[in-house]
Amino acid sequence: MMRAAERAYATVREGILCGTYAAGTRLTELDLAQAAGVSRTPIREALRRLHAEGLVEFEPNHGAVVAAFELEDAEEIFELRALLEPISARRAAERATPAIVAELRGLAQQQIAESARRAAGFLSRIGDLNDRFHRSIQRAADSPRLAKTLSGLIEAPLILRTFANYSPAELQRSADQHVELVQAIEAKDGMWAHSVMRTHILAGRATYLRGRRGR
Numbered sequence: 001m002m003r004a005a006e007r008a009y010a011t012v013r014e015g016i017l018c019g020t021y022a023a024g025t026r027l028t029e030l031d032l033a034q035a036a037g038v039s040r041t042p043i044r045e046a047l048r049r050l051h052a053e054g055l056v057e058f059e060p061n062h063g064a065v066v067a068a069f070e071l072e073d074a075e076e077i078f079e080l081r082a083l084l085e086p087i088s089a090r091r092a093a094e095r096a097t098p099a100i101v102a103e104l105r106g107l108a109q110q111q112i113a114e115s116a117r118r119a120a121g122f123l124s125r126i127g128d129l130n131d132r133f134h135r136s137i138q139r140a141a142d143s144p145r146l147a148k149t150l151s152g153l154i155e156a157p158l159i160l161r162t163f164a165n166y167s168p169a170e171l172q173r174s175a176d177q178h179v180e181l182v183q184a185i186e187a188k189d190g191m192w193a194h195s196v197m198r199t200h201i202l203a204g205r206a207t208y209l210r211g212r213r214g215r
Contacts, residue, residue: 017123177196
């Protein structure tokens with residue numbers, strides 16, 4: 001059975017990702033405890049974890065609120081990712097070991113399965129798989145300078161929020177693009193990997209902006 005702290009964390013995190021708690025929403029311990037069916041102590045721990053992930057902010061006199069990204073900041077992040085992550089993918093295709101290729105394939109297959117099943121909590125799990133996939137490509141690229149630059153651009157909270165706007169078809173497309181990236185990297189075809197990664201990032205950008213502008 002899930003521990004109270006894990007249940008609290010999973011409940012609040014999924015609520016943020018699914019839009020139940022919109023950006024700027026004040027998160028009260030009492031309301032969250034009732035929603036998760038736990039006491040207030042595990043909620044405090046959950047809020048601290050979510051703050052460390054960038055999904056929650058603590059404001060003076062207001063307590064915990066759902067973090068927000070300005071539209072201009074999001075556009076800039078996606079623009080820079082579209083320039084730099086394809087380079088990372090190209091280098092990964094040239095340098096990835098069989099072990100890393102196997103790791104990437106496993107992550108991509110898990111994301112395919114989660115996108116198809118769409119079981120409770122799937123957005124959170126897809127977000128985690130996506131983060132691990134992209135960071136594994138950075139590791140395979142074997143460029144400390146590139147990794148350092150990208151670490152400030154691959155904003156997990158922003159990407160997690162983007163998944164909340166995906167239709168079932170878009171979730172499947174994103175997962176399929178990960179599979180194709182694995183194929184390109186395994187084939188050691190740097191230009192193929194570069195092209196797929198750029199398409200992947202730009203598709204995510206379009207979905208995120210559509211969600212923001214549709215509010």
